[in-house]
Amino acid sequence: MYVYNDFDAAFVRERVAQFRAQVERRIDGSLTEDEFKPLRLMNGLYLQLHAYMLRVAIPYGTLNSAQMRQLAYIAERWDKGYGHFTTRQNIQFNWPKLKDVPDMLEALADVGMHAIQTSGNTIRNVTADHFAGAAADEIADPRPVAELLRQWSTDHPEFQFLPRKFKIAVTGSPNDRAVTKAHDIGLRMVLNEVGEAGFEVIVGGGLGRTPMIGKVIRDFLPEADLLPYVEAIVSVYNLLGRRDNKYKARIKIIVHEHGIEKIRDLVEARFAEIRPGFSGVDRAVLAAIRAQFENRSFERSDSPPSKPGYEAARAANPAFRAWTDTNLAPHRADGYAIVSVSLKAHGATPGDATAGQMRVLADLAEAYGADELRISHEQNVILPHVRVEHLHKVYQTLRANDLATANIGKISDIIACPGMDYCALATARSIPIAQEIATRFEALKLEHEIGDLKIKISGCINACGHHHVGHIGILGLDRAGVENYQITLGGDHTETAAIGERAGPGFAADELLSALERLLLAYLDIRESPEERFIDTYRRLGPAPFKAALYPEARADAA
Amino acid sequence: MTRRPFTPKVVTANALLEGDVVWLTAEDAWTRDIAEAELIEDEAHGQIRLLHAEAQPDVVVGPYLADAEPTPKGPAPVHFREAFRTRGPSNYPHGKQAGD
Numbered sequence: 001m002y003v004y005n006d007f008d009a010a011f012v013r014e015r016v017a018q019f020r021a022q023v024e025r026r027i028d029g030s031l032t033e034d035e036f037k038p039l040r041l042m043n044g045l046y047l048q049l050h051a052y053m054l055r056v057a058i059p060y061g062t063l064n065s066a067q068m069r070q071l072a073y074i075a076e077r078w079d080k081g082y083g084h085f086t087t088r089q090n091i092q093f094n095w096p097k098l099k100d101v102p103d104m105l106e107a108l109a110d111v112g113m114h115a116i117q118t119s120g121n122t123i124r125n126v127t128a129d130h131f132a133g134a135a136a137d138e139i140a141d142p143r144p145v146a147e148l149l150r151q152w153s154t155d156h157p158e159f160q161f162l163p164r165k166f167k168i169a170v171t172g173s174p175n176d177r178a179v180t181k182a183h184d185i186g187l188r189m190v191l192n193e194v195g196e197a198g199f200e201v202i203v204g205g206g207l208g209r210t211p212m213i214g215k216v217i218r219d220f221l222p223e224a225d226l227l228p229y230v231e232a233i234v235s236v237y238n239l240l241g242r243r244d245n246k247y248k249a250r251i252k253i254i255v256h257e258h259g260i261e262k263i264r265d266l267v268e269a270r271f272a273e274i275r276p277g278f279s280g281v282d283r284a285v286l287a288a289i290r291a292q293f294e295n296r297s298f299e300r301s302d303s304p305p306s307k308p309g310y311e312a313a314r315a316a317n318p319a320f321r322a323w324t325d326t327n328l329a330p331h332r333a334d335g336y337a338i339v340s341v342s343l344k345a346h347g348a349t350p351g352d353a354t355a356g357q358m359r360v361l362a363d364l365a366e367a368y369g370a371d372e373l374r375i376s377h378e379q380n381v382i383l384p385h386v387r388v389e390h391l392h393k394v395y396q397t398l399r400a401n402d403l404a405t406a407n408i409g410k411i412s413d414i415i416a417c418p419g420m421d422y423c424a425l426a427t428a429r430s431i432p433i434a435q436e437i438a439t440r441f442e443a444l445k446l447e448h449e450i451g452d453l454k455i456k457i458s459g460c461i462n463a464c465g466h467h468h469v470g471h472i473g474i475l476g477l478d479r480a481g482v483e484n485y486q487i488t489l490g491g492d493h494t495e496t497a498a499i500g501e502r503a504g505p506g507f508a509a510d511e512l513l514s515a516l517e518r519l520l521l522a523y524l525d526i527r528e529s530p531e532e533r534f535i536d537t538y539r540r541l542g543p544a545p546f547k548a549a550l551y552p553e554a555r556a557d558a559a
Numbered sequence: 560m561t562r563r564p565f566t567p568k569v570v571t572a573n574a575l576l577e578g579d580v581v582w583l584t585a586e587d588a589w590t591r592d593i594a595e596a597e598l599i600e601d602e603a604h605g606q607i608r609l610l611h612a613e614a615q616p617d618v619v620v621g622p623y624l625a626d627a628e629p630t631p632k633g634p635a636p637v638h639f640r641e642a643f644r645t646r647g648p649s650n651y652p653h654g655k656q657a658g659d
Binding site: 026027028029032033047048049050051052080094095096097098099349352420421422429431432435478481482483 | 573575576577578579580616617620621637638639640643644647648649650651653654655
């Protein structure tokens, strides 16, 4: 893991001191809200529906046990004892008081964390595959590159006032767990014909009110060119991006309006212009960063994997077996597993963890997980390096703390934005819908029969809940003063990314659950086998049978 | 073109220091309980009260006029968003409902 050097530490402390003075001047009336707002947003502080909200960056979703414990401390000391992990691998505290925020930032700085550029029209937290450095299917760990991008983009003088926010995601695996095609820039590590690692560069993806799947701007970018090429893209966007209309200000709009060929030409020209200025310092910095990520060798583990005990526990304990079936992923090293800890207990708020749960996760990471934790964009916590013989112990501890729900990738493993329970922009609530879906299908005992399914819920068209790329997407709207929910079908966030299609008219909140039940019972009827996932059946048959299930009265009318 | 008739309003905002939801009373104080707010039934008066709120940037942030209706207990919200603001989130009793 990357550890702050003296420069990083001093920079973050200076920013805390700067913001402390800004808060003091806001409170004493020297700064107006109009003057203060851009300053607080640059430091991750929003004013939401019921309170301020502080969004803390978790770079590429990676943190250690000390950092997780500090988040727990902050939650208890200055908030209401919990935090909310987000689709951008960050954590949000929903109840800070203005005067306390500088102290919260100081506490973050104590463990090498900050809230810089978690808001505003800047390059936001760089996100990555949450299995990075552990996944069996990975070419290489993408996080050193993500860290290089974090350092380059932090306080970058050219990119502090972009036309709109700018999000970069990176993956080192062909299986895209980082939603790279729905980011302003997506970087997918690939090998060229002689086996050298580089990046497929995707640009202009995004969700929100105008959802777009990103387009490939470069098939293969050598790693040595990464930083100048990314800088060229952001530079072209900075000039072309529309500042006249915030709803048309993202890079996806200029890619759409100008065409990928024109944007590619402009980026390549800008790249040629600035490439000579990159003297190799970026390469040296990357090498130093990489060394910090490569300080562990799983292949040289001190004892051979001991699987008999694990298999015996699986045989003896059906609940443990179910959990291992759903919540483990293959590790690149023999004798290890990747553990996904669900923050989606049935009926719980997706992505929320109490301070106590955060401490349990920190303890487990320290004892059994190489002191590493990840936050996934799907709002779960990952223990990326757990030896197989420790899995049963880890499970028992998780279970004792309401963290052992065996539902990763299933119907109750829902992404949900905070919605109108917290967010000032929301048009409807998301969280209660997620809670109701989880409890309904748990009561019906259909979760495991339905199998792999991605439901994603947003409480407004800004699509923080990624509803466009859910197999089933749910969008909450305000229809004449009543919460109403539109369903989209067929979305996909992976390497085969697709935007879901709207199924038809929206549903009132009290109609939505029954509609989803009809939809999923229809799926169970028409799938070819239990192995055919919902999305596969949808692709095979198209939307018609699903729409018929959602809108039986329309079918009756047409008959 | 006919204008829609004015409907009763309250002045609401977030408190600068706490960030929580507040409403303006007829006595020029800020209350945490919408039932104690001034129900404004005249459009011109509403604009004056909003200006009064906007002149207090060291106390509140983002004041605006929100639809409200009279009840025996005092003003009550009309829209569900404003109703949530009187209570807090629906997933935990962490907002104003904690004090109920």
